[in-house]
Amino acid sequence: MEPAATATAIMEHSFTETRDFDAVVHLYWPRVFRFALASLRDRDAAEALTQDCFLHAYKAWERFRGEASIQTWLMRIAVNLVRDASRNRRLQFWKRLRSGDSEGLGGYVRDGRLSPEAETLLREQIAGIWKATACLPERQKSVFLLRFADEMTLLEIAAATGLSENAVKVHLYRALRAVRAHMGRSE
């Protein structure tokens, strides 16, 4: 089955109909990895965390009742693992060391429709967002990444983080305010 077809099949079928864990892993692996990468700023740590996330999911797969969507369930595991990892003081040290190295994490695709000035401004704003997310408190960062990197709804974010919808709104508002402040001064 093509990856796109597998993705559609998993999304369309309910939990009871979807027992193919391997297909779930292949579908959500990049998403979990990117969330971990943006949260931890360390490729090796992000890869280890992604492996851990799916290992936890694999062990709990039989007990998964399908109350949440698979994506929400996986992201909840990932959010908890990121929180635990961030408590690790050694990781904090590396994170601080690498906080200025965010440009190496992702890439930038040129938008040919923009003028060179607009392109430069956009680049600076993106760099500003990267820098701002590095400084955000853990919960604000998770909520921001789940919303703007994973495009999850407020309700899905609430389910993934264990916060109420109102708490998610508050964290998101504060995160956006901090990000906007950085967007103007990315250097």
Added chain:
Amino acid sequence: MNSHLSLEEIHQWLSGERRDEVVEHFGECQVCKAELHQLQSALAGFRSSLEQAPVPPVSYLPVRKTLPRWILAAAALSLLVATPVYWNARQQRAAEQAKSDELLLQRIDASLSRSVPASMEPLMQLITKENQ
């Protein structure tokens, strides 16, 4: 609507909340529309830059890289206990072998030191007695 949208209203829009008056305002106010567009472009660029990051291959099955410490400790302890026992047994076997070799050598020596074959020995003893 005369004034521009508040920061909170723009953030609510970005969070996915759609209120009729805000939708209406974006239709009328080019300043707020441009500000929203700029923010959305930057956030989309951020998401896109994250999507460009290479993703490592899938591997989630547990791979035990090292043996558990208690197994290593038990193996080391067994080695410590077994070595003297094995060494003693080996020494004992060597001593028994040496004793056995010595007895064999004595028998060979005795056999070689005879002046006549063993079957002739009674006859030789008779001759010796007659001579005396």
